[in-house]
Each structure stands twice: as structure tokens, then as C-alpha cells.
Amino acid sequence: MKKVLITGSAGFIGFHLSRLLLDEGFQVHGYDGMTEYYDVTLKQRRHGILHQMPGFSATEGMLEDQALLDQVADEFQPDVIVHLAGQAGVRYSLENPRSYIESNVVGTFNVMEAARRLEIDHLLMASTSSIYGANEDMPFCETDKADGQLTIYAATKKANESMAHSYAHLWNLPTTMFRFFTVYGTWGRPDLAYFKFTDAILNDRPIDIYNHGDMFRDFTYVEDLVRGIRLLIDVAPERPASKDEIAEGDSLSPVAPYRVVNIGNSEKVRLLDFVDAIEEAVGKKAVRNYMEMQKGDVPATWADASLLHRLTGYRPQTDLRDGLAKFVAWYRGYYGV
Numbered sequence: 611m612k613k614v615l616i617t618g619s620a621g622f623i624g625f626h627l628s629r630l631l632l633d634e635g636f637q638v639h640g641y642d643g644m645t646e647y648y649d650v651t652l653k654q655r656r657h658g659i660l661h662q663m664p665g666f667s668a669t670e671g672m673l674e675d676q677a678l679l680d681q682v683a684d685e686f687q688p689d690v691i692v693h694l695a696g697q698a699g700v701r702y703s704l705e706n707p708r709s710y711i712e713s714n715v716v717g718t719f720n721v722m723e724a725a726r727r728l729e730i731d732h733l734l735m736a737s738t739s740s741i742y743g744a745n746e747d748m749p750f751c752e753t754d755k756a757d758g759q760l761t762i763y764a765a766t767k768k769a770n771e772s773m774a775h776s777y778a779h780l781w782n783l784p785t786t787m788f789r790f791f792t793v794y795g796t797w798g799r800p801d802l803a804y805f806k807f808t809d810a811i812l813n814d815r816p817i818d819i820y821n822h823g824d825m826f827r828d829f830t831y832v833e834d835l836v837r838g839i840r841l842l843i844d845v846a847p848e849r850p851a852s853k854d855e856i857a858e859g860d861s862l863s864p865v866a867p868y869r870v871v872n873i874g875n876s877e878k879v880r881l882l883d884f885v886d887a888i889e890e891a892v893g894k895k896a897v898r899n900y901m902e903m904q905k906g907d908v909p910a911t912w913a914d915a916s917l918l919h920r921l922t923g924y925r926p927q928t929d930l931r932d933g934l935a936k937f938v939a940w941y942r943g944y945y946g947v
Contacts, residue, residue, distance in 0.1 A: 683728060847869040
């Protein structure tokens with residue numbers, strides 16, 4: 611069975627992906643910096659669960675520490691690297707932009723260098739729907755031009771895509787970038803809206819609703835997301851002999867074994883309907899504080915996930931209300947509410 615190195619294994623998505631791969635018999639080595647961007651205890655609890663599963667090992671370290679990352683990669687000798695670690699959060703990028711350059715650009719370069727040196731079978735790296743930035747035509751498609759990023763977070767992810775394409779071309783390194791769309795679910799990040807809304811409602815605090823709720827998002831349940839990543843592991847792109855080999859709608863590069871894939875629910879949900887669904891799951895109404903649009907935010911995201919389906923036969927399918935009910939049940943259990 612394949613050996614997979616996962617960066618960000620104590621993170622929200624990395625934890626769920628690691629658990630899925632371990633359940634399928636993969637050997638997984640996690641690499642995580644355990645930064646204090648949000649509650650480290652939550653990250654430690656996730657890793658604690660993974661450590662109880664056969665086939666898991668992990669190293670605590672920063673992506674910027676190239677010597678340690680190289681040592682881990684050399685000792686583990688992965689067949690596949692899934693790079694999920696990085697500085698997350700659109701809004702935090704307004705406060706501390708430098709951390710995004712250090713983690714998302716320098717750190718990602720170190721991961722790419724390790725992948726190149728070890729000549730791994732497939733490098734998969736996380737990007738974001740924020741890449742689409744100022745684009746207004748929806749649903750967003752991987753072949754759309756996307757040069758209007760609105761935050762430094764999105765800009766660093768766009769830089770990652772460009773860096774990865776160059777490495778795929780220069781070193782014939784099979785690379786897949788996946789763009790996430792508003793992920794939610796159990797063991798989630800406390801800085802994300804659904805987590806903050808649930809916490810506030812249960813503790814009788816008001817919730818901030820930006821742009822007066824006139825916003826739309828493509829909410830993707832985390833277990834659907836990691837199933838998509840799992841299936842993409844087996845679909846390493848190959849450099850085409852000519853442009854004529856590339857099917858219409860495929861983001862495969864004509865000059866490199868490189869592809870970009872959206873992973874989303876392909877359903878545009880109004881923010882106020884999302885709040886209604888959380889209230890339903892919690893069983894309690896929110897005190898709503900309507901506010902103006904935040905700087906760097908976008909009014910809508912919506913994924914065209916047809917390429918994911920063509921490549922893997924899979925479509926994310928968890929209903930929003932079902933997914934939120936699972937999260938609220940987890941939240942009540944985890945925090946004893």
C-alpha cells in the first residue's frame with residue numbers, strides 16, 4: 611500500500627484525510643507545525659486520535675524548516691505527498707500578511723523541492739476558491755482565467771499554483787492542485803463562520819452577518835472533500851503529447867503533468883439560509899448583527915465540479931442540513947454543551 615506524507619495532518623482537513631487513508635490501509639506520516647492560529651488543544655486531540663490508528667506516525671515542525679522537512683521526507687520515502695499545511699484564513703491575512711508569505715510561499719517551495727528530489731509519484735496541493743477573486747461568471751470553472759485575487763491569502767495560493775506548474779513542467783512532476791469551496795464539518799476550525807455561529811448561538815452571543823446576509827457560498831462537507839482528494843490521488847496527470855489530447859473543460863496543462871480541480875458541492879447557498887440551517891441544528895435562534903461587507907471578501911462562490919466527476923466518478927453530495935446537524939452534535943459532545 612502507498613506511503614503518503616501529509617502536511618497539516620493535525621489540521622481540520624488533514625486530520626480527516628489522514629483518518630480516511632489509514633482506514634483504507636495506507637501508511638501515513640503527518641507533518642504539522644501546531645501553530646497557535648487557533649486552539650492547539652484541538653490539533654493535539656486530532657493527532658491523538660490518529661496516533662491510535664495503525665500505520666500513522668508524525669513529526670511536529672514548520673514548513674519553513676527545510677532541513678527538518680527534508681529529513682522527514684528522506685526517512686519516510688513517500689510515494690505521494692498531499693500538501694495541506696499553510697497559513698489559513700482570508701481575514702487574518704489583513705492583520706498578518708507576512709505569515710502567509712513565510713508559510714504559503716516559502717513553506718510550499720520546500721515541499722515542492724522535497725517532492726522533486728524524491729521523484730514521487732504524485733504531488734497534490736491545496737488551493738482555494740478565493741483564487742477566483744473578482745471573477746463574476748459562475749459557477750467557477752478551473753479553465754477560467756483567474757488573475758484578480760483580492761487578498762494576500764488568495765495571492766499566495768495563486769503563487770503556489772504557478773510555482774507548481776513550473777516544477778511540473780521542469781521536472782516532469784505529476785501535480786494536482788485542488789481548489790476548496792467553504793469547507794465545514796466535525797473537528798473543524800474555530801475561526802470558520804459555522805463554528806463561530808454555533809458557539810455564539812449556544813452561548814447567547816450575537817453573530818456578525820456581513821453584507822447584511824446578501825452573500826452566497828458553495829458549502830462542502832469535509833468528508834466529501836477528503837473523499838475527492840483520496841480519489842484524485844489515483845489520477846496523477848500525465849503530460850499530453852499535444853493540445854488535441856486535452857478534453858474540453860479539462861484544466862490539464864498542454865506542457866506539463868499538471869491539473870487544477872475544484873472540489874465543491876456545486877450548490878450556491880445564501881448566507882441567511884445557512885444561518886437558518888444552523889439555528890435549526892442548534893434548536894435556538896441567533897441574535898443577528900447585520901454588518902457591511904468585509905474588506906477583501908467576495909459576495910459569492912460557486913463551484914463547477916464536473917471535472918472532479920469526470921476524473922473520479924465522484925460528486926460531493928452531503929446535504930447542508932445533514933452536515934450541520936453532524937457538526938452541532940459533535941460540538942455539543944466535544945465541549946459538553
